[in-house]
Amino acid sequence: MDELEPGILRTTFAIPFGIDHVHCYLLRSSAGGWILVDTGLGARDPEARWQPVLAQLDAPVEAIVITHMHPDHVGGARDAAEVTGAPVLQGRADHEQCARAWGDRDPQRFLEHWTTHGMPSETVAGIAAESDALVRAVHWVEEPDRLLEAGDEVDGWRVEVLPGHADGHIALFKGGVMIAGDAILGGITPTIGLYPNSRPDPLGDYLGSLERIAELAPRVAYAGHREPIPDPAARAREIAQHHEERLERTEAALGPEPRSAYEVSLALFTDELSTTLRRFATAEALAHLERLVAVGRAGRAGAAYVQAADTI
Numbered sequence: 001m002d003e004l005e006p007g008i009l010r011t012t013f014a015i016p017f018g019i020d021h022v023h024c025y026l027l028r029s030s031a032g033g034w035i036l037v038d039t040g041l042g043a044r045d046p047e048a049r050w051q052p053v054l055a056q057l058d059a060p061v062e063a064i065v066i067t068h069m070h071p072d073h074v075g076g077a078r079d080a081a082e083v084t085g086a087p088v089l090q091g092r093a094d095h096e097q098c099a100r101a102w103g104d105r106d107p108q109r110f111l112e113h114w115t116t117h118g119m120p121s122e123t124v125a126g127i128a129a130e131s132d133a134l135v136r137a138v139h140w141v142e143e144p145d146r147l148l149e150a151g152d153e154v155d156g157w158r159v160e161v162l163p164g165h166a167d168g169h170i171a172l173f174k175g176g177v178m179i180a181g182d183a184i185l186g187g188i189t190p191t192i193g194l195y196p197n198s199r200p201d202p203l204g205d206y207l208g209s210l211e212r213i214a215e216l217a218p219r220v221a222y223a224g225h226r227e228p229i230p231d232p233a234a235r236a237r238e239i240a241q242h243h244e245e246r247l248e249r250t251e252a253a254l255g256p257e258p259r260s261a262y263e264v265s266l267a268l269f270t271d272e273l274s275t276t277l278r279r280f281a282t283a284e285a286l287a288h289l290e291r292l293v294a295v296g297r298a299g300r301a302g303a304a305y306v307q308a309a310d311t312i
Contacts, residue, residue, distance in 0.1 A: 018276065022038070031155075035065060063154065064084070067091075089154060091170040164190070164206020169183055180221040184210075201287075203287040259305055
């Protein structure tokens with residue numbers, strides 16, 4: 001457990017993904033207890049996972065806030081609620097996407113999505129196996145105690161809805177401090193991917209979220225991975241520039257002949273990647289392709305993509 005500043009603690013759990021950890025935060029409440037933000041993956045033994053964390057606190061956890069529905073953030077929500085007895089709060093739009101992804105799960109549609117976008121059958125088979133294993137570690141809460149909207153407050157922390165990395169991603173903001181989840185990260189960029197249950201233009205959404213972070217100009221952002229971000233507004237502008245450069249590379253990867261999102265992902269991410277990382281790469285390519293379509297810089301050819309008509 002690390003004390004980042006008075007009233008803000010950070011605990012970190014290992015995760016078996018490309019990035020090997022996730023941070024969860026504890027915020028001192030006005031009543032003297034703690035508000036837990038994010039919960040890591042679900043555990044086979046919730047008591048063993050959470051009691052060592054709770055033992056380091058001087059007061060109980062009074063509420064649990066979920067920033068977004070990805071497994072390493074929402075996965076332990078039910079576990080933490082059972083161990084602490086605290087109510088769970090989640091963004092309304094985020095919970096809707098969470099229910100679609102983990103409750104009304106349609107594995108066949110998920111796999112058809114990747115096949116349609118050009119992914120080889122052996123890679124799709126690997127995704128199927130990984131997804132079946134992952135879903136067992138997502139202990140989400142079907143009926144949160146409170147659904148949050150932009151502008152709501154949680155013990156004085158204002159809720160900001162910052163879509164892109166997830167459709168309904170929320171962050172908490174107070175006194176120049178942002179508890180950011182994965183809306184902004186230092187040293188790496190949050191994955192912005194298009195999935196079967198996503199909004200149609202996640203990159204467009206995310207560029208708007210980066211503008212909002214720059215507008216808020218927090219003193220510091222405490223993120224779900226890596227180190228605290230000391231100048232979030234500057235980092236938001238850096239990430240926006242990164243995506244503009246990737247849009248240019250995505251556009252350059254297109255020609256008059258249709259190319260699938262998987263093929264474009266190979267041009268954007270040239271390293272040999274694991275099944276999981278190639279899935280992320282293809283989803284990211286899709287998000288950039290759809291942004292190009294939205295602004296008239298590319299066209300669709302069935303499920304594939306081509307240069308914009310005026311550039312051919």
